[in-house]
Amino acid sequence: MVDITGLRNPYDYANPVRTVEYFAGRGSQLATIDYVLKQAGTTRPVGYLALYGRRAAGKTSLLNMTEKLAAERGYLVARANLVPANADPASFFATVYEELIGAVAGVCELTSPDGRKITPRVVRRIIEGGPVDGDFPLEFPENLAHAITGGQLSEMALRNDLRHLMELVGRPIVLLVDEAQMIADRPDVLSLLRTLGMRLEGYVLVLAGTPELVARINEVFDFLLRQFEFVRVERFSEAADVVQCMARPLEAVGLDPSRCFGRPVEDVASDLMPLTDGNPYEIQLFCHVMFARWQTDGAATMVLTAQAVDDVRATLDVGNEHVDRPLVKAVRQMSDEALLALNIWCSALEQATVDEIRFASRVSGAIALDADQLDRHLDGFVRDGLIELVNNTVRLIGDAAEHIWVRLSTVQRLGPRASILLSSVNFRYLLASQLWRLLDHHVLGGDRWLLRTCCLAMRSELLDQGVLDLRELPADREISYTVEYLHEAILESAMPQALHLTSVECSYGETTATRWICRGAADDFDLDADPAFRAAQERIAGLGGVLRAERSTIPLKPMAEIVEWLVERFDYPEKRPHMAHRHVSAALDAYEVGDIVATFSHLDTAFRLFPYWGPANNLAYLNLVAGDYSAARDWVRRAVPLSKAADQRALSRYNGGVAAALEGDWDGARALLADAAADLEHRSPLEEDTGVTHLMIPAFEDRVVVHEVRDPDLADAIARARDVVELAERFERLRGSA
Numbered sequence: 001m002v003d004i005t006g007l008r009n010p011y012d013y014a015n016p017v018r019t020v021e022y023f024a025g026r027g028s029q030l031a032t033i034d035y036v037l038k039q040a041g042t043t044r045p046v047g048y049l050a051l052y053g054r055r056a057a058g059k060t061s062l063l064n065m066t067e068k069l070a071a072e073r074g075y076l077v078a079r080a081n082l083v084p085a086n087a088d089p090a091s092f093f094a095t096v097y098e099e100l101i102g103a104v105a106g107v108c109e110l111t112s113p114d115g116r117k118i119t120p121r122v123v124r125r126i127i128e129g130g131p132v133d134g135d136f137p138l139e140f141p142e143n144l145a146h147a148i149t150g151g152q153l154s155e156m157a158l159r160n161d162l163r164h165l166m167e168l169v170g171r172p173i174v175l176l177v178d179e180a181q182m183i184a185d186r187p188d189v190l191s192l193l194r195t196l197g198m199r200l201e202g203y204v205l206v207l208a209g210t211p212e213l214v215a216r217i218n219e220v221f222d223f224l225l226r227q228f229e230f231v232r233v234e235r236f237s238e239a240a241d242v243v244q245c246m247a248r249p250l251e252a253v254g255l256d257p258s259r260c261f262g263r264p265v266e267d268v269a270s271d272l273m274p275l276t277d278g279n280p281y282e283i284q285l286f287c288h289v290m291f292a293r294w295q296t297d298g299a300a301t302m303v304l305t306a307q308a309v310d311d312v313r314a315t316l317d318v319g320n321e322h323v324d325r326p327l328v329k330a331v332r333q334m335s336d337e338a339l340l341a342l343n344i345w346c347s348a349l350e351q352a353t354v355d356e357i358r359f360a361s362r363v364s365g366a367i368a369l370d371a372d373q374l375d376r377h378l379d380g381f382v383r384d385g386l387i388e389l390v391n392n393t394v395r396l397i398g399d400a401a402e403h404i405w406v407r408l409s410t411v412q413r414l415g416p417r418a419s420i421l422l423s424s425v426n427f428r429y430l431l432a433s434q435l436w437r438l439l440d441h442h443v444l445g446g447d448r449w450l451l452r453t454c455c456l457a458m459r460s461e462l463l464d465q466g467v468l469d470l471r472e473l474p475a476d477r478e479i480s481y482t483v484e485y486l487h488e489a490i491l492e493s494a495m496p497q498a499l500h501l502t503s504v505e506c507s508y509g510e511t512t513a514t515r516w517i518c519r520g521a522a523d524d525f526d527l528d529a530d531p532a533f534r535a536a537q538e539r540i541a542g543l544g545g546v547l548r549a550e551r552s553t554i555p556l557k558p559m560a561e562i563v564e565w566l567v568e569r570f571d572y573p574e575k576r577p578h579m580a581h582r583h584v585s586a587a588l589d590a591y592e593v594g595d596i597v598a599t600f601s602h603l604d605t606a607f608r609l610f611p612y613w614g615p616a617n618n619l620a621y622l623n624l625v626a627g628d629y630s631a632a633r634d635w636v637r638r639a640v641p642l643s644k645a646a647d648q649r650a651l652s653r654y655n656g657g658v659a660a661a662l663e664g665d666w667d668g669a670r671a672l673l674a675d676a677a678a679d680l681e682h683r684s685p686l687e688e689d690t691g692v693t694h695l696m697i698p699a700f701e702d703r704v705v706v707h708e709v710r711d712p713d714l715a716d717a718i719a720r721a722r723d724v725v726e727l728a729e730r731f732e733r734l735r736g737s738a
């Protein structure tokens with residue numbers, strides 16, 4: 001078992017992320033930000049960026065990464081975190097200006113003609129009304145002093161200083177402003193920023209704040225809006241982002257995530273998705289609690305138990321009876337039925353209309369409440385002041401922590417009956433989740449038949465592109481990442497000659513959600529003939545929507561050609577390991593049924609897709625089984641440097657030692673086995689057993705022979721192999737001397 005008692009909890013829900021190693025997702029946002037930064041130059045116009053999203057969505061964390069990107073490009077960065085008092089224009093510009101002076105003074109000589117250093121303190125004194133020498137090189141501080149006592153801010157004075165400072169440092173300057181919603185209601189501040197930008201060069205201004213900022217920027221910047229890049233920061237919707245958010249902090253402290261959760265990380269991530277609504281803050285909070293329970297309460301790994309949910313709820317600290325929280329109070333007194341209804345109505349907060357929610361809630365067929373009951377509850381919630389309807393969408397009272405509390409209380413009280421939870425997804429996403437539930441739980445009966453997607457609401461055009469790529473195996477264009485999901489379906493269907501792809505669409509009004517079922521064509525899977533599906537179609541038609549399935553056939557080129565193409569052309573480094581892992585699993589299945597040729601081929605493909613320890617070591621083993629000892633030793637030589645842990649190294653060296661013994665290379669065998677034994681002894685306490693399923697165990701019967709053993713103990717096997725080598729060598733010496 002991994003010993004983590006001495007580690008600090010790597011999950012931090014209380015502070016913004018500061019280092020890249022802990023930062024998850026936001027790939028497209030980072031690309032936009034980097035693009036804007038790249039455009040900057042000392043003779044280039046001002047660039048503007050606005051990072052906006054709700055509280056705790058991850059704006060400050062993204063601003064921190066922006067700071068890193070800017071620094072990597074060699075730009076000077078100055079940063080201000082606004083507080084409510086900064087809303088006043090003079091205060092706002094004074095704050096940003098002082099930070100800028102501090103940053104400039106930190107990298108170059110900023111002095112008055114008489115040689116005295118100009119520091120933020122000197123500037124502050126002037127702003128506060130202190131005397132200014134006639135030859136002081138900066139104009140704006142004096143103007144600020146004037147503005148504070150009611151005078152006008154001078155855009156020209158500020159612009160002159162900014163230009164002077166930029167020329168002094170000789171490279172672009174990036175101004176970062178966090179909590180910028182403080183100036184949202186000050187059109188004077190925004191318009192000054194706008195005018196400034198029209199005649200200045202070499203700056204990038206990055207504002208981070210809540211969404212009201214955007215509306216104001218829209219008004220003030222008007223036709224100049226094209227200069228502004230808006231970057232939205234919201235919940236994670238892609239499974240891979242949630243996985244990163246869970247895995248990166250563990251990796252940062254030297255743990256292997258695949259060994260920290262009791263189950264595959266991807267599975268825990270998909271359970272966490274509805275519980276956290278994909279919010280990074282909540283994901284960190286959950287992981288923090290799971291880690292703490294693992295560390296202190298004797299849980300064997302990080303597991304998502306009812307107790308963990310309870311701990312998270314307690315951490316939120318909103319259950320305190322003495323504080324007046326009408327939402328919490330109401331939820332405590334609610335019947336189970338009302339609580340379910342509340343979650344349904346709040347399943348797409350401020351995103352979907354009342355009609356859309358009513359429809360979505362009936363798609364899966366799993367909700368016991370009928371439309372009349374639901375509507376009666378809605379009236380009640382509105383009457384009690386819990387819910388307010390805004391543009392026919394639902395707004396819930398209470399703050400973010402109370403909303404999380406409601407969601408978790410629901411999970412605890414209703415268990416699996418809570419099939420829709422409070423969330424702020426949009427209608428298409430909500431619809432997709434209910435369509436998934438219908439197919440997975442009620443039509444397909446939980447079989448893993450549904451195609452994996454990057455996000456629950458993945459658009460069908462993306463998959464269409466992947467299908468086209470798979471049919472054509474093009475060499476001359478970028479291929480779609482969705483090929484990965486089809487590749488998985490091919491392996492799951494045991495590499496058929498053609499795939500049947502059934503697209504299932506659910507539409508309401510203008511919105512359509514799609515899910516896919518992929519089977520080998522020989523299965524002849526036909527959803528339209530399924531009574532459960534037909535019943536669902538009728539039910540959905542009765543609600544004013546449409547449910548339909550369409551099957552198409554994807555003819556497949558020979559697997560060898562597909563593999564060759566993937567190895568050469570599938571250029572998604574983060575996805576290739578997944579593909580490789582799936583070939584390794586397919587290899588294990590093939591080995592179980594005695595198909596050595598297929599085992600070799602899957603392992604070889606896996607290694608070519610992503611050269612990691614797993615397939616290299618398995619190939620060493622398989623060559624040992626097949627009797628090619630020199631090939632086995634070649635693979636050991638590749639596997640050892642790729643190992644991530646001492647027990648992996650030990651296993652590979654053991655395989656190499658056995659191969660050497662079978663070749664009669666006693667020195668080689670002795671060295672490898674001694675190293676293997678040492679590897680096992682020097683394991684770090686953070687390592688858990690890889691778990692060896694198969695070993696070739698040597699024995700001495702006039703010569704070295706081997707036989708396969710299941711679920712062996714590696715340490716015993718190493719000791720035994722060393723004995724066999726000694727024995728064999730002595731026997732050979734005796735025979736030689738005889």
Ligand SMILES: Nc1ncnc2c1ncn2[C@@H]1O[C@H](COP(=O)(O)OP(=O)(O)O)[C@@H](O)[C@H]1O
Binds near residue numbers: 014024025058060282
């Ligand atoms: N990209 C991210 N990767 C991992 N965790 C994140 C990320 N963004 C936010 N978080 C988590 O969410 C919390 C809130 O993020 P923060 O940047 O402070 O949000 P905001 O500034 O929007 O209020 C952080 O403490 C962190 O735990």
Ligand SMILES: [Mg+2]
Binds near residue numbers: 016059060061178179
């Ligand atoms: Mg913040």
